[in-house]
Amino acid sequence: MQMGNLLRGINKCIVVAIMAALGAVMMHAQVAPSAYRGSDTVWVGVDAAYVNASYPYQSGQHLEGLGVFADFNMNVHFTIAASAHFLNFGGFEAETESSYLVGPKFRFRRHGGFQPYAQGLLGVGSIQYPFTIGHAHYFDVAPAAGTTYRLSSRCQLRAEYEYQVWVNSPGYANEPNHQLRPNGFHAGVAFRPFR
Secondary structure (H helix, E strand, C coil), rough: CHHHHHHHHHHHHHHHHHHHHHHHHHHHHCCCCCCCCCCCEEEEEEEEEEEEECCCCCCCEEEEEEEEEEEEEECEEEEEEEEEEEEECCCHHHHHEEEEEEEEEEEEECCCCCEEEEEEEEEEEECCCCHCEEEEEEEEEEEEEHHHHHHHHEEEEEEEEEEEEECCCCCCCCCCCCCCCCCEEEEEEECCCCC
């Protein structure tokens, strides 16, 4: 019951953060002079993921899947980032995982076409356990680091490593408690849909 209330609260926070970011984009669009181009931009993209599933414990099992993401660049360095990943392939006996995250990203100085970044996202991690024994949701803390490579003013490649910690994830009777910590690589492409 408490976990359900926590998840509802987290989902509300994620929705509010996304709406605030979109609202800021629309408000800025109304007041910016037409000849001015600020540092605030929206990027959206898709990526492929290859992740150590973290379940079963010490199995070395990997999951693959696809994700979507969006970045709202507040200024030269600070971004509000959101992502959703759906890891539906390669799981042990029909295991799947997904995550829904939002939070801050810091972009470092650009070096040629490369711009490294670090981010700390929060949200919900979801797992369908093997053998269809159950489905569960956990509070997800997800630090990551990566880089983008600018192909043009409206297109860039992205690669990152993300390490998730699913807080209070399962402990089983007569077994050591091992939190789920999915971690792995994402690679994709992002587009800037608005000028």
